[in-house]
Amino acid sequence: MNNEMKWIQSITPQKYHQPSLKVGIGDDAAIYHTEEGMETVVAVDTMVEGIHFTKKTMSMKAIGHKALAVNISDLAAMGAIPRYYLVSIAIPKEGWGKKELADIYSGMSEIGDLHRMDLIGGDTVSIKSTLVITVTAIGIVEKGRRLVRANAKPGDVVFVTGPLGLSAFGLEHLLNEGLCTMEDEKLWPYIKAHQFPVPQVKAGRLLAESNFRISLNDISDGLASETMEIAEASGVSIELQWNAIPTGTTLKEKSRDEQEKWILYGGEDFQLIGTVGKENWDELWKKFQENQLPLYAIGQINDSKGIVKVELINNAGNRDTLTKTGYDHL
Amino acid sequence: MNNEMKWIQSITPQKYHQPSLKVGIGDDAAIYHTEEGMETVVAVDTMVEGIHFTKKTMSMKAIGHKALAVNISDLAAMGAIPRYYLVSIAIPKEGWGKKELADIYSGMSEIGDLHRMDLIGGDTVSIKSTLVITVTAIGIVEKGRRLVRANAKPGDVVFVTGPLGLSAFGLEHLLNEGLCTMEDEKLWPYIKAHQFPVPQVKAGRLLAESNFRISLNDISDGLASETMEIAEASGVSIELQWNAIPTGTTLKEKSRDEQEKWILYGGEDFQLIGTVGKENWDELWKKFQENQLPLYAIGQINDSKGIVKVELINNAGNRDTLTKTGYDHL
Numbered sequence: 001m002n003n004e005m006k007w008i009q010s011i012t013p014q015k016y017h018q019p020s021l022k023v024g025i026g027d028d029a030a031i032y033h034t035e036e037g038m039e040t041v042v043a044v045d046t047m048v049e050g051i052h053f054t055k056k057t058m059s060m061k062a063i064g065h066k067a068l069a070v071n072i073s074d075l076a077a078m079g080a081i082p083r084y085y086l087v088s089i090a091i092p093k094e095g096w097g098k099k100e101l102a103d104i105y106s107g108m109s110e111i112g113d114l115h116r117m118d119l120i121g122g123d124t125v126s127i128k129s130t131l132v133i134t135v136t137a138i139g140i141v142e143k144g145r146r147l148v149r150a151n152a153k154p155g156d157v158v159f160v161t162g163p164l165g166l167s168a169f170g171l172e173h174l175l176n177e178g179l180c181t182m183e184d185e186k187l188w189p190y191i192k193a194h195q196f197p198v199p200q201v202k203a204g205r206l207l208a209e210s211n212f213r214i215s216l217n218d219i220s221d222g223l224a225s226e227t228m229e230i231a232e233a234s235g236v237s238i239e240l241q242w243n244a245i246p247t248g249t250t251l252k253e254k255s256r257d258e259q260e261k262w263i264l265y266g267g268e269d270f271q272l273i274g275t276v277g278k279e280n281w282d283e284l285w286k287k288f289q290e291n292q293l294p295l296y297a298i299g300q301i302n303d304s305k306g307i308v309k310v311e312l313i314n315n316a317g318n319r320d321t322l323t324k325t326g327y328d329h330l
Numbered sequence: 331m332n333n334e335m336k337w338i339q340s341i342t343p344q345k346y347h348q349p350s351l352k353v354g355i356g357d358d359a360a361i362y363h364t365e366e367g368m369e370t371v372v373a374v375d376t377m378v379e380g381i382h383f384t385k386k387t388m389s390m391k392a393i394g395h396k397a398l399a400v401n402i403s404d405l406a407a408m409g410a411i412p413r414y415y416l417v418s419i420a421i422p423k424e425g426w427g428k429k430e431l432a433d434i435y436s437g438m439s440e441i442g443d444l445h446r447m448d449l450i451g452g453d454t455v456s457i458k459s460t461l462v463i464t465v466t467a468i469g470i471v472e473k474g475r476r477l478v479r480a481n482a483k484p485g486d487v488v489f490v491t492g493p494l495g496l497s498a499f500g501l502e503h504l505l506n507e508g509l510c511t512m513e514d515e516k517l518w519p520y521i522k523a524h525q526f527p528v529p530q531v532k533a534g535r536l537l538a539e540s541n542f543r544i545s546l547n548d549i550s551d552g553l554a555s556e557t558m559e560i561a562e563a564s565g566v567s568i569e570l571q572w573n574a575i576p577t578g579t580t581l582k583e584k585s586r587d588e589q590e591k592w593i594l595y596g597g598e599d600f601q602l603i604g605t606v607g608k609e610n611w612d613e614l615w616k617k618f619q620e621n622q623l624p625l626y627a628i629g630q631i632n633d634s635k636g637i638v639k640v641e642l643i644n645n646a647g648n649r650d651t652l653t654k655t656g657y658d659h660l
Contacts, residue, residue, distance in 0.1 A: 039361050039362060040370065041361050080359070086374045233357075
């Protein structure tokens with residue numbers, strides 16, 4: 001048996017969670033069954049060393065966790081139940097040994113197991129330098145259920161599922177001080193938000209099960225950018241209340257400019273942002289309460305007669321039009 | 331609109347082939363429906379610049395074609411009908427502009443369209459150097475149909491769907507002489523086999539529809555390695571007849587050692603290798619004939635009482651035990 005086969009065997013799950021899986025790792029492709037009444041949801045995301053992470057900012061386990069978590073977050077933003085994932089990894093010939101790889105996969109399988117997801121395939125290839133990890137995540141959602149970005153309508157309440165800006169604030173400390181920033185206990189929640197983001201699967205499912213008309217997006221690129229995506233897809237204007245946006249207390253002690261940088265443009269919080277009709281807001285909020293999940297109203301959709309924009313209303317009542325920044329890859 | 335959005339718009343299909351697609355490119359994830367009675371087949375493969383291709387050996391269009399073709403080949407090896415694909419691409423900041431990317435995607439969409447596949451998602455990220463392209467391919471196959479490697483039994487006929495060694499022979503010329511090797515018309519089929527491999531989807535479907543007990547594998551890593559995978563998965567011993575293995579006439583003029591290097595260990599031909607019960611061979615062969623597709627018997631499965639091996643019987647009747655080489659990535 002060669003090294004590659006041994007490696008594949010070492011990452012092949014001993015036991016699969018999903019009875020719908022018919023053929024797992026080890027053949028040309030995986031085969032699974034989708035239950036009657038359900039549709040398939042699929043997303044792909046890539047993380048590149050030096051662009052999305054460095055060894056200075058992320059442990060091996062965190063790299064694995066995050067590579068899968070960002071994909072689960074995409075499924076959550078569609079209200080889906082996670083099921084399977086495939087991992088393609090390009091490994092530099094130097095600096096990344098078996099121990100590092102095993103730790104990356106253990107980070108993935110920990111969060112995968114938490115969601116009863118099965119690793120069903122992938123590819124392991126060489127690269128000169130720069131680790132590249134691509135995860136394909138597959139989930140299911142009830143037939144006809146569409147929590148897409150285009151569903152927002154004037155009068156809707158805009159909500160988010162948790163605090164924002166934490167990941168970007170944590171990353172800034174990691175970049176400046178490296179992993180020893182962990183010595184300051186107050187920074188733990190921020191470091192954790194960056195390294196081990198928690199995809200909002202349960203919130204996504206509550207939203208899907210509510211049967212309300214809901215638009216939804218996950219916050220990977222920053223609040224401004226993700227809100228603008230909903231505005232553009234729905235052809236509406238959105239206003240956000242600065243003082244209603246949840247964040248962390250240590251972050252809130254910093255200057256207003258810095259807060260905006262992290263909260264509006266930081267990204268990678270992987271909370272969900274969405275909209276729901278005003279008439280359904282109370283019931284939705286109560287549903288979240290019953291499930292011990294927070295839900296924050298942070299703005300509303302205005303009747304803009306086709307003008308697409310996102311405005312931020314600050315504490316004094318002034319309006320600023322937000323630009324969509326986010327990372328521009330081309 | 332930023333560059334990334336413009337780019338996503340430029341690769342978003344104007345029209346989708348598959349009515350089962352519910353949400354395509356442009357949201358957090360894609361959603362599709364799987365017809366009753368069908369199961370989903372999914373595979374992922376990555377191609378890395380400098381490892382799987384260079385600008386010296388492959389045009390942009392060929393890179394795109396091949397990145398999708400190798401994944402379609404995995405679906406074909408499961409007898410599946412291709413449906414969808416997702417593309418994740420890491421683009422170096424220098425040396426790969428919009429023109430190059432557009433050509434890569436056009437190479438993909440040409441073969442994708444041929445199989446009525448829809449591009450339904452992906453990710454576009456930056457990388458310091460080295461283009462990396464990961465494709466996820468999704469297909470469907472009839473419920474309960476399993477053309478897996480473990481199905482071979484003593485007495486079975488071993489078959490392949492087309493000539494072998496062509497891609498490796500073509501690559502050797504490309505590496506030695508670069509793209510000007512195209513001046514020699516006799517080399518065209520070999521260059522084409524390397525740059526624009528044809529996944530054997532129709533052959534895979536004929537095999538699936540036959541309802542015979544069939545083991546199947548696609549030849550990505552070389553005949554010796556892929557035959558050994560069937561032997562290992564099925565726990566059998568396989569013998570191959572050297573003079574029965576189909577190849578090209580120009581290649582056949584070279585020394586026996588060189589022929590073996592290309593045919594047994596070269597790989598990337600993306601033909602299918604499989605086994606079928608002796609009693610079904612004639613009917614299967616006739617079925618292929620009726621569909622204007624070749625099918626070559628190249629060996630048989632022996633009753634080896636659990637000993638797993640692959641032997642090559644040469645023209646004089648001598649037996650050599652083949653080692654599985656193939657590329658060892660770790």
